[in-house]
Amino acid sequence: MDSKQKKLIIVLSITAGVLLLLNVILFALTRSGEKKPEEITLVYWGFWEEAEVMHPLLEKYEAENPGVKIFYSKQTSKNYESRTYTRLEQGVTDTEPVPDILMIHNTWLPKFQQYLTSLPSSIIDRNTYSQEFYPTALDDFTGRDGGIYAIPLQIDGLMIIYNKSLLSKEGYAEPPQDWDSFLEAAKRLTKYDSTGRIAQAGLAIGTSKNITHATDILTYFMLQNGAELINRERDEVNLTSQRAISALDVYTSYAKEEFPTWGTYLPSDLTFFQNGNLAMMFGTTWQALNILEEMDELSFGLAPLPILPSNKHLYYPIYWGNAVSKASKNQIEAWKFLQFLSEPEQLRRLYQNSAKTRTFGQPYSRTSMNEELLLNEYTQPLGLMAPYMKSWQVGDLEFVQEVLTRSITSITEGNKDLESVFRTAQNEINERLAVTNK
DSSP states (O other), rough: OOOHHHHHHHHHHHHHHHHHHHHHOOOOOOOOOOOOOOOEEEEEEEEEEHHHHHHHHHHHHHHHHHEEEEEEEOOOSHHHHHHHHHHHHHHHSSOOOOEEEEEETTTOOHHHHGGGOOTTTTOOOOOHHHHHHHHHHHHHHHTTTSSSSOEEOOOOOOEEEEEHHHHHHOOOSSOOOOOHHHHHHHHHEEOTTTSSSSEEEEOSOOSSSTTTTTHHHHHHHHHTTTTBOTTTTTSOBBOSHHHHHHHHHHHHHHHHHSOSSOOOTSSOOHHHHHOOOEEEEEOOOOOOOOOOOOOTTTEEEOOOOBTTOOOOOOOOOOOEEEEEETOOOHHHHHHHHHHTTTTTHHHHHHHHHTTTTTHHHHHHBGGHHHHHHHHHHHTTTHHHHHHGOOOOSSSSSSHHHHHHHHHHHHHHHTOOOOOHHHHHHHHHHHHHHHHHHH
């Protein structure tokens, strides 16, 4: 190769290098001029689960959706309803930060709907929602406009928590499943001291102040009795129908009869149960978890609610849904995230994560996972009851429960007239709902 050829090769190499360098510089300048996509931030107010239970799921979603960041905050149960509502209300008129995602009770929607956004059909349409979740979820989270406003990640409700040892002594392996036999067992399990006071209670029922779910049990009685408790607009209750009054009479009678199974002078149902002096009580899986944590040596079981004389399969749900705030700037992404959380794979992982720190996780909310509930002794009652659960969209639950608690007390302790008590309660509640459920 002569000197001219060598020079030509050197020149061509230098030229190619310069062109490559120019292309790199041009590409870098072009990229620097591009507008980077903004990071989407979602603030999630949880209620039950600790951060360490949720974080693996949040990290998975963030990895699959670059640019999305989710901040989870577990809220305290104290005054949660009023605190959350006030924050949503403030978010309309000032710059007070509002969570993108929050949890609402299955009875709260009429009160909260004005501050929430509905689930887009492009994410989950109504037909799919009705097939994937239990009927009560569709009823509880459908708003006045027909939109769906929450996705449940769990299902729970009233069931019977029973002391296996006390039942066994009277020849029962588990609580009877028809109401008459159930009450007969409650009476057999009730023991009195020499003064005629209850030393061992068969069933916590009939009062209000010392029964955790007194108003839920009463509502369940009214619904079982066929009472139409609230109008279509969800702003007016009817407690003065004969069916509602009859249910109140039946409920309070168990503490007023000559040989009652429960009394106003007793401690709380949970305390009496944990002390081994209460055979059966109404409760939820979360109460069962509390008992397991505090009294792991107590042998107890869970059973479905007994069927009332109407012979209708109707049970009472107490659970939570995840909703998206109307003030959120990333509503679609928030709903996509909730849809992701509600998928069977994520629900199982959520259950597994939570079961690391307690006996069992949140019972699955999807109908397709019902068989998995039936395989666990603690969630089996929910698997049997969930398809037949029915609640009411009362809205301001905290206030309504306060009024109903006073109503029960005035019957059991004040011997007031049933109809007049419920008429007063009805007027108080409707006056409140006219403001909160508009």
